[in-house]
Amino acid sequence: MLHRNHFVWVGLHELDTQLLKSIQQQFGLHDLAVEDAHNAHQRPKLETYGDNIFLVLRTVQIKSAGFHLEFGETHFFLAHNFIITIRHGSTLSYNQVRARCENTPELLAKGPAFALYAVMDNIVDQYFPVIEMLEKELDEVKDEIFGNKPTRGTTQRIYELKRELLEVKRVITPLIDICNRLMRFDIKLVPDDTRPYFRDVYDHAIRLNEMLETTRDLVTAALEANFSLTSISQSEVSKKFAGWAAIIGVPTMIAGIYGMNFETMPKLHWHYAYPVVLLVTFALCIVLYIFFRRSGWL
Amino acid sequence: MLHRNHFVWVGLHELDTQLLKSIQQQFGLHDLAVEDAHNAHQRPKLETYGDNIFLVLRTVQIKSAGFHLEFGETHFFLAHNFIITIRHGSTLSYNQVRARCENTPELLAKGPAFALYAVMDNIVDQYFPVIEMLEKELDEVKDEIFGNKPTRGTTQRIYELKRELLEVKRVITPLIDICNRLMRFDIKLVPDDTRPYFRDVYDHAIRLNEMLETTRDLVTAALEANFSLTSISQSEVSKKFAGWAAIIGVPTMIAGIYGMNFETMPKLHWHYAYPVVLLVTFALCIVLYIFFRRSGWL
Amino acid sequence: MLHRNHFVWVGLHELDTQLLKSIQQQFGLHDLAVEDAHNAHQRPKLETYGDNIFLVLRTVQIKSAGFHLEFGETHFFLAHNFIITIRHGSTLSYNQVRARCENTPELLAKGPAFALYAVMDNIVDQYFPVIEMLEKELDEVKDEIFGNKPTRGTTQRIYELKRELLEVKRVITPLIDICNRLMRFDIKLVPDDTRPYFRDVYDHAIRLNEMLETTRDLVTAALEANFSLTSISQSEVSKKFAGWAAIIGVPTMIAGIYGMNFETMPKLHWHYAYPVVLLVTFALCIVLYIFFRRSGWL
């Protein structure tokens, strides 16, 4: 069915069992690989069956509405004369990638490995906006932490951000290992002049991973800052309360003393006693206020 | 006793010393391996004795009643012409596995290594519901943390979840290493066309391990969120208390002042003094209330 | 002095310099090894001098009275025709081990490496009760944390447990490396059929190490639970205090108001004013109490 120097490119989407079976027979795919290709929810991996390759990559996309990610998967079967891509879940069609490839026939002539590179490059390029969104979210969380008082909402946002980072990390980290293997010389399906292309994808994967790591470290730092500020804020509340309690407590005490019912309390009969006591008490409160202000308690 | 291309499959359950001894003599098993097989409480491991293999796997099951795990063990003796499985503790019988194998004689013909794969695959498949239960438990804990006020019960649940994760981790992590060795070429008992099956188990073990790691990281994140919310909650209590203390303290102070027993307190004799003072005090309290409300203290 | 296929087993205890010198001359031991053997306080290690081996193991024992560990050391000189063991500090005599070995002459015939195994196995077996004691201590600490209010004593117990874990870890971890080297083929003193015995010791060391790691992780989890509960407990104190302060503060305020000395306070003259005010105040306190109870503050 196939001549030398030609290869078939089959693109499928969430195919049914029947179709998968017929494809398996036609292309001679291994039972275990087909079973994996049938079930989604694989992790990114590269498995060799003889000289052939079964490859799983995961895709991520930002849901149009709001801060949520949609994950998908693409499975590849690769041999010297064919490449089969099977898309699961939320992924874009690879028609555009294919069209672009067909415009550079001199590159496509390198064989199915180049087609694989073209799709991988396309998938990896879609990771960048996702990580940038996470970085932007971190930035907003940071502003919330340093700008406002700590709230329950901020804590929940930090938690959600951590969760998203973990999920995206599980998508990207295995990619480094996969590219590493595609760059090495033990995989014969990748010709020598195609290896630099996979090194390029590898380089992107490393860069994405570094961005993720930095973001994760900054989330940790933001969390610690949040702890610290909550604690300082709590301390400020205590100080303010203590200060005002003193300013209210002192007049109450003085008033209590002059409210005692002793028969012989000389000052009570003095004509200006009341205004003087009031003034002294008021002055005392002012002194306390200034004192606490200076100590940074109010 | 045994012909070429045939192998014996012996399945045992917590066998007594006598039986073990007779089996050791018949199959020529090593003293140290038999000693291990006799005592349960081994960690998952693969040991070679010459070309033969002694393998320990641990099993986990969810106890029917509630959130508790039951652990068991299965020991394997593997040679080119026999496989012996010995079950300890809480494990299901492998009769079904065996029946399924016998329905695919072309696979079973690959030898005892395939029988080993069949049982391993069965054991590993039982790990998935366990990890899903732990993920579900994490989800409930998370909802408890963000939905309600922090309680002692939540803290204890987090602790228990961590303990379960550690225990399950000790069951699954050594499996990766074991599969890795079964996939490599230094173990002659595993024929070339059976290796992909162990790679499949390896892939499951990696996936399980990743799920465990993610869950553990999220438990840590949940714990930090819990700390943070406890601290914020404490801060809120302090603010609320401070606000209401002021609203109660100010009238007390004013009342104290007008309760002093000075002879000459002009305002006391004014007819409308009492209602006016009451109104002013009440107004002051309203002002304080609005002020604290706006500051987010009440 | 020695025939082929025979070997000498010399067992010593904290020997003096004189004796050590004479042994060094008789057996031709290296200066540096002898210097190490003379000073205790070595870390577990395996050093080869030509084909000969100098080995240091550390021993741990539970002091009869209470939760304290006693550490000791055993040094081994191993050659093809002799094994010398030198005990330092708190270690049991190896007479029993020797007696047991002499009862299995077919095993002892494997040479001095088997004698080494017998003693190592004995030493490693003594680690298990130590780690079980640490696990039991963790359990008690955990019960203290979740059962009672946090106390200073609990914190100190956690600290001491951590210290013990670190000390025991320093005893056990190097053992893994030592066994690994004894299992490998570059040490000629260990014959092929003796290697599985050292793999058995290796397996125990790995298991002990795992138990230590798990215990350490659980101590960390217990510590975090302790932090969390202290914080919650602090929060509860604040709430309770705030609640009761309100219940005491409100009557004080009302009493203050009716204690003012205005001439014209209509209600004062009403006959039932006093009991009515008292009742209203009391009712208010009840309302507050119910309110705080429902909010979980009391």
Add this chain to the structure above:
Amino acid sequence: MLHRNHFVWVGLHELDTQLLKSIQQQFGLHDLAVEDAHNAHQRPKLETYGDNIFLVLRTVQIKSAGFHLEFGETHFFLAHNFIITIRHGSTLSYNQVRARCENTPELLAKGPAFALYAVMDNIVDQYFPVIEMLEKELDEVKDEIFGNKPTRGTTQRIYELKRELLEVKRVITPLIDICNRLMRFDIKLVPDDTRPYFRDVYDHAIRLNEMLETTRDLVTAALEANFSLTSISQSEVSKKFAGWAAIIGVPTMIAGIYGMNFETMPKLHWHYAYPVVLLVTFALCIVLYIFFRRSGWL
């Protein structure tokens, strides 16, 4: 165009697409490397294309005004007869480096690898003042933590310092790997007598990395100290408040008791009752003050 033993050194700055294309054609550069060279925002890396090298280094400079860093990039194309440097962003010109090289023609005769070394050495030398600035910032933060009360500003400074450390780390760490490869024997463009020069750069990179690690560990320690001091400070506020509340609360209580309106209160009629009660109350306050002072609460 080029004779043996000569090499061309081309220095460019943020070149336009047109120029880059013509250079690509003239020097025969690989498409992927040129694409990378065109886009800035690469991570430091070394890629070989056949015997040629494409190298990316990042530069850091302290902005003249204040504590902010400016990052740039330099890309290198290296072959046996040319070296091309392309500067992006905030970097100094390499004219001085070149001039110095031309003054030591015996070193420059070692070929383009020495020119590469000269520029790398220059770039790495600019990292030292950056790290010293971060160390100085840490020192100031530390003084702020231990000298003053904890403030929000300190927390933000710690966060920013952590961020800067992460960013600088991403610049320096990959350098270690790059130098390592340039020191090894698989890169033919670096002659044997030039390798020690790259080992010198490697040594600087290791030193810089150690300084970064130490600074990061000290920032963590400073953060923990900050937490601890905030908590102690909070405790001090509580103690002070409690002490003064008692000193104000006791006279208020006593005054309240003598303000009760019972008809028969014998002491009220005693002539010296008032001053005596005042004195006793005052003495009580003094006693409380001394007591709290001694307990360290005031």
Add this chain to the structure above:
Amino acid sequence: MLHRNHFVWVGLHELDTQLLKSIQQQFGLHDLAVEDAHNAHQRPKLETYGDNIFLVLRTVQIKSAGFHLEFGETHFFLAHNFIITIRHGSTLSYNQVRARCENTPELLAKGPAFALYAVMDNIVDQYFPVIEMLEKELDEVKDEIFGNKPTRGTTQRIYELKRELLEVKRVITPLIDICNRLMRFDIKLVPDDTRPYFRDVYDHAIRLNEMLETTRDLVTAALEANFSLTSISQSEVSKKFAGWAAIIGVPTMIAGIYGMNFETMPKLHWHYAYPVVLLVTFALCIVLYIFFRRSGWL
């Protein structure tokens, strides 16, 4: 100038540029090594130039007055016929080491590598008292934490201890790698019978590193204990305050009630009302006191 089987040992201290130049010419040292030897502030490292070795070690000494460390450096140039040591900063003279070596000519006959060992051994021996001092400091900090109330001073001591540990770690850790290389067979300057001596230094370095690690882990544990105790202490303050506030607040409230000015307050006219109310109030306070005592609040 030098005969076979002889070697020159040159010991220098912070030499000037002139002298260094003349030495470089006489012994044929590499430019880069001489540059490093001229500048102090190197990290410990071993560099080979052909068959020759350039080695940097750092020295630590306890300053006579108090808890402060002084760091120094020693640089070595080693060839088959000479060893040059250059001391920088705070280091002791190596005259004693040299004298001791000259007393064992049979060892010194092993060549310059043995002289290197003698000096290294001397330097490493000086690390032990430093680490013991750090362990002692940790012990004192621990006693301060568990014995007294948490203070700012303790926090600062923990910080300083951490800093010292990091600094000493940077001195010791690279030593392990250096010894490792001196023990291996790729360095020809170290004859076979001298390697065990470097293994001895290696063993010391490993031991020192372990002591450092343990101390660091214990400092972390002490810090956590400090956090925990600060938090508990804060909780205790709150409880005590709450308890006494109730004991003072209840009489104040009762007194306020009997201080109301209603005309008709039957109890006021009863003759024994005052003492009875006083007694009841007093009894109430006693009850509260006992209650709080039992609850552990006072």
